[in-house]
Amino acid sequence: MDLELYRPTKPLPTGRLSVLTREELLRHRLEHRNAVKRRLEEFAALKKASATRLFYELCYCILTPQSKGLVCDRIVADLAGRGVLLEPVTRRGELEVALQRTRFWRTKTRHILEAWRRFGPCGEEPLDALLREAGCFQSPVDFRDWLRERMRGVGVGLKETSHFLRNIGYGDGLAIIDRHVIRCLAELGVLGAAEGSIRSEGDYRRVESMAAAFSLRLQIPLAELDLLLWSAKTGYIFK
Known part of the structure; x- marks a missing residue:
């Protein structure tokens, strides 16, 4: 794995779970344990990455809010490959054109700069x-x-900071609470009907702590649990 290059991440297919129970989740884990291990090892390898490579990963997490991860991943790979992210100020026009495939691209352009x-x-x-x-x-x-x-002002909150850290191998003990994970936790009975709404950092921490407690009960590390829950609803393991 070349740590300096940002290549598009390969989705690892798992299939969706139409009904999610603890038993089905454990079966899903057993069936796809090698794919999960592979992806987590790819994340861990980035602990040794350069400041430039880490910046590319941060750009990905800046782009993902309310935008598709697959699209954001391809955008970062394209911009990194063309050298735009190494001189984003002087090549702002190219950056803006690429980011128009995401929501709130003007704000995200400012955040990347x-x-x-x-x-x-x-x-x-x-x-x-x-x-x-x-x-x-x-x-x-x-x-x-x-x-x-430290990162205030560049468009990353608790979720995006957790996402960034997980994707570069620092995800032990962190949950990435997005709509897919919230839906799964509700189906599994971890969250009540009114507990999945996140309107503040306090809400995020509350759901995160509930996910962490569930992780301990199942004896599945949070970084692994996140990939399992996300893939259960999307049909693939990503990042």
Whole structure:
């Protein structure tokens, strides 16, 4: 695996689960354990990636809110391959054209430019330097919260920061609470009918803690559980 290149991520097919129970989830896990392991190993390999490669992954997470992950992944691969993300300020026009395939592309363009200024390889706080601080925190959640504060102003909240960390191998103990995961947790009886609405960071933390408790009961690590739940509704393991 070349850690410097950003290639489109290959979806690993699993098939959807029309009815999700704990028994079906455990069967889904057993059937697709090799695919899940492969994807998590790909994430873990990026712990050794350069500041530039990490910046590409951050760009992906900036693009994904209310946009399709597959589309965002292809956009980042295209922009990285053409060198646009290495000089986004001078090539802003090309960046804007590419991002028009996502929702809120004007805002996301500004966020990527700000992220480049602050967290790019020559920025104020390159991502590889920030990630070296992970060992200073008592838990992955504490580190996530600290990093989220550092990243204010570039369009990433708790979910996107968790997503970024998971995709570069720092996802142990973190949940990525999106609509697919919320739907699964509701079907599994983890969330009540009125508990899946996330309108604030407090709501996110509440659902995250419930997902973490469920993960412990099933003895499935959160990073793995997220891939299993997401694939149960989409039909494939992605990122």
